[in-house]
Amino acid sequence: MPSSPTRRLHLNAFLMNAGHHDAAWRHPLTEPGRVTDLTYFQQLARTAERGLLDSVFLADGLTLPRNVRHNALGGFEPLTLLSALAAVTERIGLIATVSTTFNEPFTTARAFASLDHLSGGRAGWNIVTSGNVEEARNFGRDEHLEHGLRYERAREFVDVAVKLWDSWEDDAIVLDRSNGVYADTDKVRPIDHRGTHFQVRGPLNVPRSPQGHPLLVQAGSSEDGKEFAARYAEAVFTAQQTLADAQAFYKDLKSRTARHGRAADDVRILPGVCPVIGSTEAAARALAQQLTDLQVPEYGVAQLSGMLGTDLTGLPLDGPLPELPDERDINGNKSRFRLVAELARREGLTLRELIARLGGGRGHLVVAGTAEQIADHLQEWFTEGAADGFNIMPPYLPGGLDHFVDQVVPILQARGLFRTEYTGRTLRDHYGLPRPVGSRAGLPGAGWVAQPA
Amino acid sequence: MPSSPTRRLHLNAFLMNAGHHDAAWRHPLTEPGRVTDLTYFQQLARTAERGLLDSVFLADGLTLPRNVRHNALGGFEPLTLLSALAAVTERIGLIATVSTTFNEPFTTARAFASLDHLSGGRAGWNIVTSGNVEEARNFGRDEHLEHGLRYERAREFVDVAVKLWDSWEDDAIVLDRSNGVYADTDKVRPIDHRGTHFQVRGPLNVPRSPQGHPLLVQAGSSEDGKEFAARYAEAVFTAQQTLADAQAFYKDLKSRTARHGRAADDVRILPGVCPVIGSTEAAARALAQQLTDLQVPEYGVAQLSGMLGTDLTGLPLDGPLPELPDERDINGNKSRFRLVAELARREGLTLRELIARLGGGRGHLVVAGTAEQIADHLQEWFTEGAADGFNIMPPYLPGGLDHFVDQVVPILQARGLFRTEYTGRTLRDHYGLPRPVGSRAGLPGAGWVAQPA
Incomplete structure (x- = not known):
């Protein structure tokens, strides 16, 4: 569904420990001893930024991964790690996965507003509902909340978060030193949310952030997940094994946005892809086989x-x-x-x-080939109505990301499919998505007056 | 209560927006337009590190501060801000205030373990129970949890956090590539906590961090607060207006540790102090008066x-x-x-x-004078059994911290009261406190086996 002659790919670097292949940490090309080390992730983020990618993307779960005995685990929590990466990068977006099932909207809205300020407008939130009873057991529950209820909670959670982000108008800080007025509190409003899952008074204790609010990303592809995405998501991360399936998903999701008052183009759809890059196709296949043999x-x-x-x-x-x-x-x-x-x-x-x-993509497509062949694949899905871009999942790190940036990106650029410089400063700029207008701007009525005691 | 001839002061830089004085943002020496800007806090943290201070310390509250109309607010959330500062500093400790009343122990334990890894062992947790009904209203409650119950919850919260930090033994990561064993899961254990406030299965999804666990700091001085501190705290932040009151608090708190099986020297006591520094005493008093006049x-x-x-x-x-x-x-x-x-x-x-x-210290002592006089004050409290160090609360920023580092610190060093170089890498090293032995190390019994489905 190309929308303009300058339509370009969006590419995230999805970072994971020693790489996305589950045996990557055993391969001599990786450095699994560094996965608990900030400098390792700094290096990866700078590589992604050198490649002009849209963002670095971090997944998350709230339990020790199944069978850590046999795979490398760094264990960084996404918001803290991305905050640290914000300080050593300039342009690249920073997308953190945070669950709506085990957090409070005030806490999550605030942390993302903080990251958006820290990074000068580069924050994105990959909204998940968590899918694992072992996560529930770390939060006082013996059973996992049922799938439909999780999405019901997620909808209310995001509604509350948006209200909180919008509780400060953009121009609420007036900084009038001579009259002693820092904020025009007529432009800072309580939200007084009283819903099924949450009661939150607000306002947020963070001024409105550079992007207004973080880019909203979503990654579930069930019926509930697609409806949620159509209503809220600005980017969707999805696993698709075939062009036909990806096209069907793309068409389906884009067709759902209208009923929520949104345009098809308001959502970027980004399948995951694990590129196994070789100097020849045979070399790529041999590397993939090496990794399989190490499983x-x-x-x-x-x-x-x-x-x-x-x-x-x-x-x-x-x-x-x-x-x-x-x-x-x-x-x-x-x-x-x-x-x-x-x-x-x-x-x-x-x-x-x-x-x-x-092994390579946990359900995401693995493509083994030369840089040219990888570029061909991305181009085909991009031009054939299957993708607006991709979550790039290097099978091993750091080399797999280096090769993508140094070998695949230049081909995509030469074909006019990818940016040759950053033209904006925020993650929304990179995605070509607008800064949201505060939903409460200009509302009549009193602003926030704290109770004196 | 001097404990050895080499006893030295511990000094934190307590950072706050345009400074601790409530009118600082109106004074021409400050830069209130930068309080939402990471580079401002980077500059402050680097100044503190140049001064060889033990840590930067961030307070926190979970509601918009009372009357933001008349005071500057940056709004950064402490864990995200300190994670960003971890990336641009090398040695200085990073102490974040986080409430036990409005968080979950799994989330908090994990975030601090992540910060401790990110910073190479520089994380500290200032444990608070929150004191404001407006905070409760942002978390689904109409009333604030009663004081005694808040501390009951806090005790269980910290117990759970310690168990989670100890759920990985130090040597659990074996990284045996040839046999495909990353972690020895006999050394990674569920905690199976079932208490009054929390049920948490564990283990934590972060390997044991450089400090074992973050330095535990506490800041309440009520009866409940002092008992909590005597049992858990490794550093205590307190407000004291007179030497006699500070001595009484110091003696009281140090006398309480024994009943919890701890030595008096296991807790560092750090009153807050707001130093208004002038080239003469008259100049300092004039600056203090200027700030008062701007209130x-x-x-x-x-x-x-x-x-x-x-x-x-x-x-x-x-x-x-x-x-x-x-x-x-x-x-x-x-x-x-x-x-x-x-x-x-x-x-x-x-x-x-x-x-x-x-106005200057919200109850913490304000001392106006020359650098020499400030040093005299710190020395008196330190040697007269009132303090092991101080939370330094510059009345205005960035200049108030510059002056402390450039003028007061050298005097303290010349008197042998403060370090002349960092001798360690972690916050525990700076405080002269040991790395905790994992409480579950060497326990018999099975380690963690995830349920397969």
Whole structure:
């Protein structure tokens, strides 16, 4: 759905420990001893900025990852890590994943407003509802909130956050030293939200931030997730295995925005892709095979068990998948369940083959080839109505990101598909999305007067 | 209570917007337009590090400050701001205030572990229970949790946090690439906490951090606060107006540690002090008077109303305080209530005089004089059993911190009272406090095995 002759790709660097391939940390090209070290992430963020990418993107979960025995874990919390990266970068966007299920809207709205100020307008929030009962158990609950209820809470959560971000008008700070007036408190308003899940008085204790509010990103592709995205998301991160599936998803999501009063072009759709880059196609395939050969089967079985909501422990690796539950009974990541189940069925994969297929991208597409071939793939999806850009998931780090920036980006630039310089300063600038007008600006009525005691 | 011939002062730079004086932002020496700008805080943190101070310290509240109309507000959230400062400093400690009343222990423990990794072991947590019903109203509650219950929750909160920090043994990461073992999960344990306020399974999703856990700081001086400090705190921030009161507090608190199995020297006691530095005593007093003359009475009345739990609006500024409630009926900051009430009574102050006295330090002592006189004051309290160091609260910024670092610190160094170089890398090193041994190290029994589905 190209919208203008200057339509350009949007590319995020999705950073993860030693790389996205689950065996990357075992490969001699990686530096897993550095994943708890800020300098490692500084280096990666600067590489991404050198490549003029739109953002660095961090996933998150609120429990120790399944089977940390067999994969590298740095453990940085996204908002703290991205705040540190804000201080050592100038232009690149900073997208943090934060759950609406285990946080409070005042706290989350405030942290993102703070990051947006710290970074001069480069904050983005990847909104997730969390899909794992083990996360619930770290927050006083024995059971995980049901999928539909999680999205109900997420909608109210984002509504409250937006009201809080809008509780300060842009020009509320007047800084009138001679009259002793710092803020025009007629332009700072309580929100007095009283809803089903939250009661929040406001206003926020952070002045309106450079972007108005952070870019809103969303990553669930279930029915609930797509409706949520159509209503709130400015960028959508999605896992798609085939061009046809990606086109269908793209068309479906863009068609849903109108009923929420939004244009199709108000949402950027960004599938994840794990590029395995080689000097020749054979070299790329050999590298992919090396990584597969380093996989620890116990790790793969545990990961796959989680995705499928089914304990696969002890099943023969060279046999087929057992019968799977119905998607209705999955209370975690429904769309990932469907994707993996369909992939296995479509290609008739054994357990071992499926684990190999999922090793690089956990359901996101892995493309192995030369830089030219990777660029061809991105271009095809971009021009054929399947993507507005991509979350780039280097299979190993830091080299996999270096190669993407040094080899693939120049090809995309030469084809006119990607920027050759940053033309703006904020993440919204990079995405070509407008700064939101404060929803409460110009409202009549009294501003905020604190109770004196 | 000097403990050794090499006993040295501990000094934090307590940073606040345009400075601690409530009229600082109106003074031409300040730069209030920069308080929403990261570069301003970078400059301040680097100044503090140039002065070899122990830490930068950030207060916090979870509501818009009373009467923001008349005082500058940057609005940075402490953990994000300190994470950004971690990236541009090398040695100085980073102490963030976070409330146990409006957060979850898993989230807070994780954020501090992340900051401790990011900073190479420089994180400190100033534990507060929050004292303001307006904070409660931002978190779904109409009433503020009662003082005693807040401390009960705080104790359990910190217990859970420590268990989470200790859920990884120091040597759990083995990084055995050839055998595919990243972490020895026998050394990573769930905590299975089931208490009155929290149920948390654990383990934490962050490996044990450089300091084991962040330095624990506490800032309440009520009975509950002192008992909490004696049990948990490694540093205590307190407001004291006179040497005699400070000595009594110091002796009292140090005498309480034994019943919790701790030595008196396990806790550093740091009164706040607001140093107004002049080239002569007269110049310092003139600067203090300039700041007083810039005070906005409405602001002072609102602040004082909050501290005293009594609406003072409309009372004659040149009259006495009205009758005050009993301390038992104060559900906010009890010790600050007592300090302010006693100050007014002892000195027979009018409302206007009291507002002037509180303008620089909100109850912390303001000392106006030459650098030599400031140093004399710090030395007296340090050697006379009233302090192990100080939270330095510059009345105006950035100049007030520059003067302290460039003029007062060299005098303290010449007198052998303060370090002349950093001898360690972590905040615990600076404070001369040991790295905690993991409380669960060497425990028998199974480590963590994630449920496969």
